[in-house]
Amino acid sequence: MPRQQTPGGVDRCSRLRSTGAAFTSLTALAAMSLVAGPAVADSGAGPCALTRTAAHHSLGLDTWNGAYPRPERTLDAVMVFLSFPDHRPTVTPQEVAGDHFPATSEFFERASYGRFRLVPHPQREWATMPRPSTAYGIQRDWAPEDRAAYLRDAVATADVRVDFSRYDVVYFVADPDAPGVDSDATKVVNFDRPIRADGTDLRRIVTVFEQHPPDRNVLAHETGHVFDLPDLYHRPTDGKGDWDTYVGDWDVMGSQFGMAPDLFAWHKWKLGWLEASQVDCVRSGSSMHTLQPLAQTPPTGGTGGTRLAVVRTGSGSAIAVEARGSAGNDGETCTEGVLVYRVRNEPASGGGPIEVLDAHPRTEACWDRSVYPPLADAPLEVGETYTVPGERITIEVADRTPSGAYTVKITT
Known part of the structure; x- marks a missing residue:
């Protein structure tokens, strides 16, 4: 992102084994990797619909990429709150959940004309990671091995409490005040190969490192990626210059700060x-x-x-x-x-x-x-x-x- 202004009741050991095997492929993690998926026909697209290509989050819409959940129904999202040994959280999970919901659900309800409902399921307690927040090297352009270590620990920590098979969307929300947390690192991490947990494939996880309170509409932007929408901002190659030259205020996938952020x-x-x-x-x-x-x-x-x-x-x-x-x-x-x-x-x-x-x-x-x-x-x-x-x-x-x-x- 650009920066400008309930327990499932599944046996712990068996669940940890199911996720542990999947993490043997974590070296293949890539935050912006293309996730291949079956094409799902869209007969109502019409002659003006562009063809979907192999480009990451292609805006062709003659078919739907079946690797992504399509938001045409009610989808359930779990929010897992992660704390670290080097910092005791000063806010509650309920307060952090309130930073993002119901605002994010309301954004999508309005955008979809009531055709889509995103239902959050925030966990009630902080789940403590095994290592200090500073041990993971959290930052915007994250080293793959550090990101893999963070996600490996996060899934193992969450799996004690969460039955991932019950959810369509997964948010890992870090303690906003932990010393190693960088708010610029919030993004969706896609897996080249899905992680198998609780009998379901985890193809992507939204990693949230926001401050409290967070950036405006930030979770609406990141959740848009979960539905195969692209970033519409322009990231200067030297890190300098304006990020919003492509679409300005006119879509949340361009800027979460936009005055008119409804989706195109x-x-x-x-x-x-x-x-x-x-x-x-x-x-x-x-x-x-x-x-x-x-x-x-x-x-x-x-x-x-x-x-x-x-x-x-x-x-x-x-x-x-x-x-x-x-x-x-x-x-x-x-x-x-x-x-x-x-x-x-x-x-x-x-x-x-x-x-x-x-x-x-x-x-x-x-x-x-x-x-x-x-x-x-x-x-x-x-x-x-x-x-x-x-x-x-x-x-x-x-x-x-x-x-x-x-x-x-x-x-x-």
């Missing part, structure tokens, strides 16, 4: 939260589209109307058009309008699979609140027209309806 409509399409009828596939010529603001709650019993218009620009790229307004997860936005962005299926997580196109490149907005002011005023307003650079695609915002929807003319 493309992400919601991928996750199954938008139906095919809510995505307009734009053909050649001119066409009119009525786009409902992305974060607006649909009426009871309704789908909420069209949320996304897509123009294919090649075998691996597309232009996406959606409306953003001040509601739901986007309630703190300082600008509203029609947002245009480019999607590509080949770039891996962190490589710019989505880039917001700035309809006002000579101006910026919200310099006191935005994570990247040049993109804070990227959306088109009523009466404005934008031609996509390098493409014969023009987007014109003709009107806004009394309900807040935008009438958009797209010419290709």
Whole structure:
């Protein structure tokens, strides 16, 4: 992440044996490794859906990577709280759990229009690791052997209390005040080969090293990775410069600090939260589209109307058009309008699979609140027209309806 501003009742010995054997492969751990998985057909994707590639967290959505849980139902998440011999926790597990829930569950409930429910199951007590916090070398770019040692100890420690077969998502939450804990190290660790524990495969674990209180929306971001969503920020190779040049405030996978952090409509399409009828596939010529603001709650019993218009620009790229307004997860936005962005299926997580196109490149907005002011005023307003650079695609915002929807003319 970028940094800017119940016991299961399973016999202890048998459970420790089950996890111990799995850890013989921990040298294969990689925090950002590609986890292969079976393709699951998505017949509702349509002709504008990009093909899923081998890129880590590819934004192709013609099929679903079966190695990841798809958040279209209720998923259960266990929170294991880890303490260390070199520090006695000064906060309770309940207080730390309250840093993240119910806020994270509410974020996803709003983003999914109530189609997905994330249920946390926080453990009631701290589980003490066998070594001091300073022994694990915890940091953002973690040495693989140190990370493997931490996870080996964490799973063995947790396995005494937790039946992993009961959960879809696993959070290991470290004592925020332990001397060796680095808040910059919070991330999802993927396993090249799953760990077998309690008869289930652990393919990834969210390792949380946040301060108390934590960064805003940090667990929503990390949980997004559990659902195969990519990092949308740009990490400078020298560690200097701005991280938010790709998407600015406009998606939590870009920045957990964003003013409008709701997930892009493309992400919601991928996750199954938008139906095919809510995505307009734009053909050649001119066409009119009525786009409902992305974060607006649909009426009871309704789908909420069209949320996304897509123009294919090649075998691996597309232009996406959606409306953003001040509601739901986007309630703190300082600008509203029609947002245009480019999607590509080949770039891996962190490589710019989505880039917001700035309809006002000579101006910026919200310099006191935005994570990247040049993109804070990227959306088109009523009466404005934008031609996509390098493409014969023009987007014109003709009107806004009394309900807040935008009438958009797209010419290709």
